[in-house]
Amino acid sequence: xxxxxxxxxxxxxxxxxxxxxxxxxxxxxxxxxxxxxxxxxxxxxxxxxxxxxxxxxxxxxxxxxxxxxxxxxxxxxxxxxxxxxxxxxxxxxxxxxxxxxxxxxxxxxxxxxxxxxxxxxxxxxxxxxxxxxxxxxxxxxxxxxxxx
Amino acid sequence: xxxxxxxxxxxxxxxxxxxxxxxxxxxxxxxxxxxxxxxxxxxxxxxxxxxxxxxxxxxxxxxxxxxxxxxxxxxxxxxxxxxxxxxxxxxxxxxxxxxxxxxxxxxxxxxxxxxxxxxxxxxxxxxxxxxxxxxxxxxxxxxxxxxxxxxxxxxxxxxxxxxxxxxxxxxxxxxxxxxxxxxxxxxxxxx
Numbered sequence: 001x002x003x004x005x006x007x008x009x010x011x012x013x014x015x016x017x018x019x020x021x022x023x024x025x026x027x028x029x030x031x032x033x034x035x036x037x038x039x040x041x042x043x044x045x046x047x048x049x050x051x052x053x054x055x056x057x058x059x060x061x062x063x064x065x066x067x068x069x070x071x072x073x074x075x076x077x078x079x080x081x082x083x084x085x086x087x088x089x090x091x092x093x094x095x096x097x098x099x100x101x102x103x104x105x106x107x108x109x110x111x112x113x114x115x116x117x118x119x120x121x122x123x124x125x126x127x128x129x130x131x132x133x134x135x136x137x138x139x140x141x142x143x144x145x146x147x148x
Numbered sequence: 149x150x151x152x153x154x155x156x157x158x159x160x161x162x163x164x165x166x167x168x169x170x171x172x173x174x175x176x177x178x179x180x181x182x183x184x185x186x187x188x189x190x191x192x193x194x195x196x197x198x199x200x201x202x203x204x205x206x207x208x209x210x211x212x213x214x215x216x217x218x219x220x221x222x223x224x225x226x227x228x229x230x231x232x233x234x235x236x237x238x239x240x241x242x243x244x245x246x247x248x249x250x251x252x253x254x255x256x257x258x259x260x261x262x263x264x265x266x267x268x269x270x271x272x273x274x275x276x277x278x279x280x281x282x283x284x285x286x287x288x289x290x291x292x293x294x295x296x297x298x299x300x301x302x303x304x305x306x307x308x309x310x311x312x313x314x315x316x317x318x319x320x321x322x323x324x325x326x327x328x329x330x331x332x333x334x335x336x337x338x339x
Contacts, residue, residue, distance in 0.1 A: 029264055030264055099315075100315075100319065103315075103323045103327070104323055105327075105330070106327065110314075129263075129264045130273070132264075133263070133265065133270070133273060137222055137226075138157075138206060138226075139277050140277070140281070142324075143277060143280040143281070143284075145313055145314075145315060145320060146313055146314055147313065147314030148314050
Protein backbone atom coordinates (compact mmCIF):
# COMPACT_ATOMS: atom_id res chain seq x y z
CA UNK A 1 0.00 0.00 0.00
CA UNK A 2 2.95 2.33 0.65
CA UNK A 3 3.26 3.31 -3.01
CA UNK A 4 -0.39 3.24 -3.94
CA UNK A 5 -2.51 6.33 -4.08
CA UNK A 6 -6.08 6.09 -2.85
CA UNK A 7 -8.53 7.90 -5.06
CA UNK A 8 -11.11 9.71 -2.95
CA UNK A 9 -14.09 11.71 -4.17
CA UNK A 10 -15.77 14.25 -1.88
CA UNK A 11 -19.22 15.73 -2.51
CA UNK A 12 -20.26 18.67 -0.30
CA UNK A 13 -22.08 21.91 -1.05
CA UNK A 14 -20.50 23.79 1.87
CA UNK A 15 -17.14 25.42 1.10
CA UNK A 16 -15.99 25.38 4.75
CA UNK A 17 -16.73 21.67 5.05
CA UNK A 18 -14.89 20.94 1.82
CA UNK A 19 -11.83 22.69 3.21
CA UNK A 20 -12.18 20.92 6.57
CA UNK A 21 -12.16 17.51 4.83
CA UNK A 22 -9.50 18.20 2.20
CA UNK A 23 -7.09 19.53 4.84
CA UNK A 24 -7.71 16.46 6.96
CA UNK A 25 -7.07 14.16 3.98
CA UNK A 26 -3.83 16.00 3.22
CA UNK A 27 -2.53 15.51 6.74
CA UNK A 28 -3.15 11.78 7.23
CA UNK A 29 -0.41 9.17 6.68
CA UNK A 30 -2.13 7.43 3.80
CA UNK A 31 -1.64 9.26 0.51
CA UNK A 32 -4.86 10.21 -1.23
CA UNK A 33 -5.78 11.91 -4.50
CA UNK A 34 -8.98 13.89 -4.00
CA UNK A 35 -11.61 14.93 -6.49
CA UNK A 36 -13.97 17.52 -5.04
CA UNK A 37 -17.47 18.19 -6.38
CA UNK A 38 -19.89 20.82 -5.10
CA UNK A 39 -23.15 18.88 -4.99
CA UNK A 40 -24.96 15.66 -5.90
CA UNK A 41 -25.67 16.64 -9.51
CA UNK A 42 -21.99 17.40 -10.13
CA UNK A 43 -21.09 14.13 -8.44
CA UNK A 44 -23.28 12.03 -10.72
CA UNK A 45 -21.97 13.90 -13.80
CA UNK A 46 -18.44 13.10 -12.68
CA UNK A 47 -19.19 9.42 -12.05
CA UNK A 48 -21.23 8.95 -15.21
CA UNK A 49 -18.40 10.24 -17.37
CA UNK A 50 -16.50 7.05 -18.20
CA UNK A 51 -13.39 9.05 -19.04
CA UNK A 52 -12.90 9.76 -15.32
CA UNK A 53 -11.33 6.93 -13.36
CA UNK A 54 -13.65 5.65 -10.64
CA UNK A 55 -12.75 6.59 -7.07
CA UNK A 56 -12.00 3.87 -4.50
CA UNK A 57 -14.22 5.62 -1.98
CA UNK A 58 -16.78 8.36 -2.01
CA UNK A 59 -17.53 10.76 0.86
CA UNK A 60 -21.05 12.09 0.57
CA UNK A 61 -22.66 14.88 2.56
CA UNK A 62 -26.18 13.80 3.45
CA UNK A 63 -27.72 17.26 3.02
CA UNK A 64 -27.07 18.82 -0.37
CA UNK A 65 -29.34 20.96 -2.55
CA UNK A 66 -30.45 19.70 -5.99
CA UNK A 67 -29.59 16.09 -5.17
CA UNK A 68 -29.14 14.74 -1.64
CA UNK A 69 -26.61 12.19 -0.47
CA UNK A 70 -29.31 9.52 -0.19
CA UNK A 71 -30.52 10.15 -3.76
CA UNK A 72 -26.93 9.80 -5.03
CA UNK A 73 -26.53 6.62 -2.98
CA UNK A 74 -29.60 5.03 -4.60
CA UNK A 75 -28.41 5.91 -8.11
CA UNK A 76 -24.92 4.61 -7.41
CA UNK A 77 -26.18 1.32 -5.99
CA UNK A 78 -28.35 0.66 -9.04
CA UNK A 79 -25.50 1.00 -11.55
CA UNK A 80 -23.14 -1.95 -11.86
CA UNK A 81 -20.32 0.31 -13.13
CA UNK A 82 -20.03 1.59 -9.57
CA UNK A 83 -19.95 -1.80 -7.80
CA UNK A 84 -16.39 -1.33 -6.55
CA UNK A 85 -16.86 2.12 -5.07
CA UNK A 86 -17.28 2.23 -1.31
CA UNK A 87 -19.73 4.89 -0.12
CA UNK A 88 -19.25 6.84 3.11
CA UNK A 89 -22.17 9.09 4.11
CA UNK A 90 -21.66 11.83 6.67
CA UNK A 91 -23.88 14.27 8.52
CA UNK A 92 -23.75 16.35 11.69
CA UNK A 93 -26.59 14.64 13.46
CA UNK A 94 -28.07 11.23 12.95
CA UNK A 95 -30.50 8.99 14.74
CA UNK A 96 -29.86 5.24 14.85
CA UNK A 97 -32.72 4.92 12.42
CA UNK A 98 -31.16 7.30 9.84
CA UNK A 99 -27.94 5.37 10.07
CA UNK A 100 -29.59 1.99 9.68
CA UNK A 101 -31.60 3.29 6.74
CA UNK A 102 -28.44 4.47 4.95
CA UNK A 103 -26.85 1.02 5.46
CA UNK A 104 -29.94 -0.75 4.15
CA UNK A 105 -29.78 1.44 1.03
CA UNK A 106 -26.20 0.30 0.50
CA UNK A 107 -23.89 2.76 2.31
CA UNK A 108 -20.70 1.16 3.65
CA UNK A 109 -19.77 3.82 6.18
CA UNK A 110 -21.77 6.33 8.22
CA UNK A 111 -19.77 9.14 9.79
CA UNK A 112 -21.13 11.44 12.46
CA UNK A 113 -19.14 14.51 11.52
CA UNK A 114 -17.00 15.78 14.39
CA UNK A 115 -16.23 19.46 14.96
CA UNK A 116 -12.70 18.68 16.02
CA UNK A 117 -10.03 18.53 13.32
CA UNK A 118 -7.88 15.87 15.03
CA UNK A 119 -10.96 13.69 15.49
CA UNK A 120 -11.82 14.04 11.79
CA UNK A 121 -8.27 13.02 10.86
CA UNK A 122 -8.51 9.94 13.07
CA UNK A 123 -11.85 8.97 11.52
CA UNK A 124 -10.74 9.48 7.91
CA UNK A 125 -7.55 7.53 8.55
CA UNK A 126 -9.52 4.63 9.98
CA UNK A 127 -12.13 4.63 7.19
CA UNK A 128 -9.54 4.71 4.41
CA UNK A 129 -7.28 2.08 6.00
CA UNK A 130 -10.28 -0.20 6.50
CA UNK A 131 -11.55 0.33 2.96
CA UNK A 132 -8.08 -0.52 1.70
CA UNK A 133 -8.20 -3.81 3.61
CA UNK A 134 -11.47 -4.66 1.86
CA UNK A 135 -9.87 -3.70 -1.42
CA UNK A 136 -6.67 -5.73 -1.02
CA UNK A 137 -7.46 -8.57 1.35
CA UNK A 138 -10.25 -10.29 -0.52
CA UNK A 139 -12.93 -9.38 2.00
CA UNK A 140 -16.57 -9.32 0.97
CA UNK A 141 -17.40 -5.66 0.36
CA UNK A 142 -21.12 -6.35 0.75
CA UNK A 143 -20.43 -6.97 4.42
CA UNK A 144 -18.46 -3.73 4.82
CA UNK A 145 -20.53 -1.76 7.32
CA UNK A 146 -18.98 0.81 9.65
CA UNK A 147 -20.70 3.37 11.82
CA UNK A 148 -18.23 5.84 13.28
CA UNK B 149 -36.15 -19.05 -4.40
CA UNK B 150 -33.06 -17.98 -2.53
CA UNK B 151 -30.13 -20.22 -1.69
CA UNK B 152 -27.16 -19.37 0.47
CA UNK B 153 -23.79 -20.95 -0.21
CA UNK B 154 -20.70 -21.41 1.88
CA UNK B 155 -17.26 -22.06 0.50
CA UNK B 156 -13.78 -23.24 1.36
CA UNK B 157 -11.47 -20.38 0.37
CA UNK B 158 -8.40 -22.59 0.35
CA UNK B 159 -9.91 -25.20 -1.99
CA UNK B 160 -11.42 -22.50 -4.19
CA UNK B 161 -8.13 -20.65 -4.72
CA UNK B 162 -6.19 -23.85 -5.29
CA UNK B 163 -8.67 -25.01 -7.95
CA UNK B 164 -8.65 -21.67 -9.79
CA UNK B 165 -4.84 -21.54 -9.75
CA UNK B 166 -4.58 -25.10 -11.06
CA UNK B 167 -7.04 -24.42 -13.88
CA UNK B 168 -5.39 -21.18 -14.95
CA UNK B 169 -1.82 -22.52 -14.73
CA UNK B 170 -2.78 -25.69 -16.60
CA UNK B 171 -4.51 -23.65 -19.30
CA UNK B 172 -1.37 -21.52 -19.73
CA UNK B 173 0.75 -24.64 -20.19
CA UNK B 174 3.04 -23.77 -17.29
CA UNK B 175 4.93 -26.35 -15.21
CA UNK B 176 4.36 -25.52 -11.59
CA UNK B 177 4.10 -26.81 -8.05
CA UNK B 178 1.74 -25.34 -5.45
CA UNK B 179 3.89 -25.16 -2.31
CA UNK B 180 1.49 -23.67 0.20
CA UNK B 181 -1.48 -21.36 0.44
CA UNK B 182 -0.49 -18.45 -1.80
CA UNK B 183 2.93 -19.78 -2.81
CA UNK B 184 3.63 -21.33 -6.20
CA UNK B 185 6.90 -22.50 -7.69
CA UNK B 186 7.15 -22.04 -11.46
CA UNK B 187 9.36 -24.86 -12.73
CA UNK B 188 10.35 -23.45 -16.12
CA UNK B 189 11.30 -19.99 -17.29
CA UNK B 190 8.29 -17.76 -17.77
CA UNK B 191 8.39 -15.42 -20.78
CA UNK B 192 7.26 -11.85 -20.18
CA UNK B 193 4.33 -12.42 -22.52
CA UNK B 194 3.24 -15.59 -20.67
CA UNK B 195 3.53 -13.85 -17.30
CA UNK B 196 1.46 -10.90 -18.54
CA UNK B 197 -1.27 -13.26 -19.83
CA UNK B 198 -1.24 -15.24 -16.59
CA UNK B 199 -1.56 -12.03 -14.53
CA UNK B 200 -4.47 -10.96 -16.72
CA UNK B 201 -6.32 -14.28 -16.33
CA UNK B 202 -5.71 -14.46 -12.58
CA UNK B 203 -6.73 -10.81 -12.24
CA UNK B 204 -10.25 -11.74 -13.34
CA UNK B 205 -10.50 -13.79 -10.13
CA UNK B 206 -9.01 -11.03 -8.00
CA UNK B 207 -5.72 -12.95 -7.73
CA UNK B 208 -2.58 -10.82 -8.00
CA UNK B 209 1.05 -11.78 -8.27
CA UNK B 210 2.88 -10.07 -5.41
CA UNK B 211 6.21 -8.50 -6.36
CA UNK B 212 8.47 -6.99 -3.73
CA UNK B 213 9.88 -8.86 -0.75
CA UNK B 214 8.14 -6.81 1.93
CA UNK B 215 4.78 -7.18 0.19
CA UNK B 216 5.37 -10.91 -0.16
CA UNK B 217 5.92 -11.31 3.57
CA UNK B 218 2.91 -9.10 4.37
CA UNK B 219 0.82 -11.26 2.07
CA UNK B 220 2.10 -14.38 3.88
CA UNK B 221 1.14 -12.83 7.21
CA UNK B 222 -2.34 -12.03 5.90
CA UNK B 223 -2.72 -15.54 4.47
CA UNK B 224 -1.64 -17.10 7.77
CA UNK B 225 -4.17 -14.97 9.65
CA UNK B 226 -6.98 -15.75 7.20
CA UNK B 227 -6.17 -19.44 7.44
CA UNK B 228 -6.04 -19.28 11.23
CA UNK B 229 -9.38 -17.48 11.53
CA UNK B 230 -11.14 -19.62 8.93
CA UNK B 231 -10.20 -23.01 10.39
CA UNK B 232 -13.42 -24.92 10.88
CA UNK B 233 -12.37 -26.74 14.02
CA UNK B 234 -9.54 -26.45 16.52
CA UNK B 235 -8.69 -22.81 16.30
CA UNK B 236 -5.07 -22.68 17.46
CA UNK B 237 -4.99 -22.49 21.23
CA UNK B 238 -1.60 -20.77 21.08
CA UNK B 239 -1.54 -17.01 21.36
CA UNK B 240 -1.77 -15.66 17.83
CA UNK B 241 1.57 -13.85 18.19
CA UNK B 242 3.31 -17.15 18.99
CA UNK B 243 1.39 -18.94 16.23
CA UNK B 244 2.34 -16.37 13.57
CA UNK B 245 5.99 -16.13 14.63
CA UNK B 246 6.35 -19.93 14.42
CA UNK B 247 4.45 -20.21 11.17
CA UNK B 248 6.42 -17.45 9.42
CA UNK B 249 9.78 -18.13 11.03
CA UNK B 250 10.44 -14.53 12.06
CA UNK B 251 10.22 -12.80 15.40
CA UNK B 252 6.79 -11.40 16.15
CA UNK B 253 8.33 -7.99 16.68
CA UNK B 254 9.73 -8.02 13.15
CA UNK B 255 6.55 -9.13 11.38
CA UNK B 256 4.43 -6.81 13.48
CA UNK B 257 6.51 -3.73 12.58
CA UNK B 258 6.70 -4.67 8.92
CA UNK B 259 2.95 -5.23 8.76
CA UNK B 260 2.18 -1.81 10.25
CA UNK B 261 4.68 -0.11 7.95
CA UNK B 262 3.17 -1.58 4.77
CA UNK B 263 -0.55 -1.65 5.57
CA UNK B 264 -0.95 1.26 8.04
CA UNK B 265 -2.82 -1.02 10.39
CA UNK B 266 -1.57 -3.36 13.10
CA UNK B 267 -1.59 -7.16 12.97
CA UNK B 268 -3.87 -7.15 16.01
CA UNK B 269 -6.49 -5.04 14.28
CA UNK B 270 -6.19 -7.16 11.12
CA UNK B 271 -6.86 -10.31 13.16
CA UNK B 272 -9.88 -8.67 14.79
CA UNK B 273 -11.11 -7.51 11.37
CA UNK B 274 -10.80 -11.03 9.97
CA UNK B 275 -12.58 -12.54 12.97
CA UNK B 276 -15.41 -10.04 12.67
CA UNK B 277 -15.66 -10.71 8.92
CA UNK B 278 -15.86 -14.43 9.64
CA UNK B 279 -18.51 -13.70 12.26
CA UNK B 280 -20.49 -11.73 9.65
CA UNK B 281 -20.42 -14.71 7.27
CA UNK B 282 -21.56 -17.02 10.03
CA UNK B 283 -24.33 -14.62 11.07
CA UNK B 284 -25.59 -14.43 7.48
CA UNK B 285 -25.63 -18.21 7.13
CA UNK B 286 -28.24 -18.25 9.86
CA UNK B 287 -27.22 -21.64 11.19
CA UNK B 288 -25.59 -20.66 14.47
CA UNK B 289 -26.65 -18.51 17.39
CA UNK B 290 -24.46 -15.60 18.47
CA UNK B 291 -23.33 -17.67 21.44
CA UNK B 292 -22.27 -20.54 19.17
CA UNK B 293 -20.47 -18.12 16.87
CA UNK B 294 -18.57 -16.55 19.76
CA UNK B 295 -17.29 -19.95 20.93
CA UNK B 296 -16.39 -20.98 17.39
CA UNK B 297 -14.24 -17.85 17.08
CA UNK B 298 -12.55 -18.32 20.45
CA UNK B 299 -14.28 -15.53 22.37
CA UNK B 300 -14.66 -16.35 26.02
CA UNK B 301 -18.34 -15.40 25.97
CA UNK B 302 -21.03 -13.80 23.83
CA UNK B 303 -20.73 -10.43 25.60
CA UNK B 304 -17.06 -10.16 24.70
CA UNK B 305 -17.90 -11.07 21.08
CA UNK B 306 -20.72 -8.49 20.88
CA UNK B 307 -18.51 -5.78 22.36
CA UNK B 308 -15.70 -6.42 19.89
CA UNK B 309 -18.20 -6.55 17.01
CA UNK B 310 -19.64 -3.19 18.09
CA UNK B 311 -16.19 -1.65 18.59
CA UNK B 312 -15.07 -2.77 15.13
CA UNK B 313 -18.17 -1.97 13.07
CA UNK B 314 -20.02 0.59 15.20
CA UNK B 315 -23.16 -1.56 15.21
CA UNK B 316 -24.31 -4.61 17.15
CA UNK B 317 -24.37 -8.12 15.63
CA UNK B 318 -28.18 -8.09 15.60
CA UNK B 319 -28.30 -4.67 13.88
CA UNK B 320 -25.89 -6.06 11.27
CA UNK B 321 -28.10 -9.09 10.73
CA UNK B 322 -31.18 -6.88 10.38
CA UNK B 323 -29.48 -4.43 7.98
CA UNK B 324 -28.25 -7.11 5.58
CA UNK B 325 -31.63 -8.87 5.63
CA UNK B 326 -33.45 -5.61 4.81
CA UNK B 327 -30.86 -4.75 2.17
CA UNK B 328 -31.41 -8.07 0.42
CA UNK B 329 -35.19 -7.57 0.53
CA UNK B 330 -34.75 -4.11 -0.98
CA UNK B 331 -32.57 -5.49 -3.77
CA UNK B 332 -35.18 -8.13 -4.60
CA UNK B 333 -37.91 -5.45 -4.68
CA UNK B 334 -35.85 -3.26 -7.01
CA UNK B 335 -35.14 -6.16 -9.33
CA UNK B 336 -38.84 -6.95 -9.52
CA UNK B 337 -39.64 -3.32 -10.32
CA UNK B 338 -37.04 -3.22 -13.06
CA UNK B 339 -38.26 -6.40 -14.76
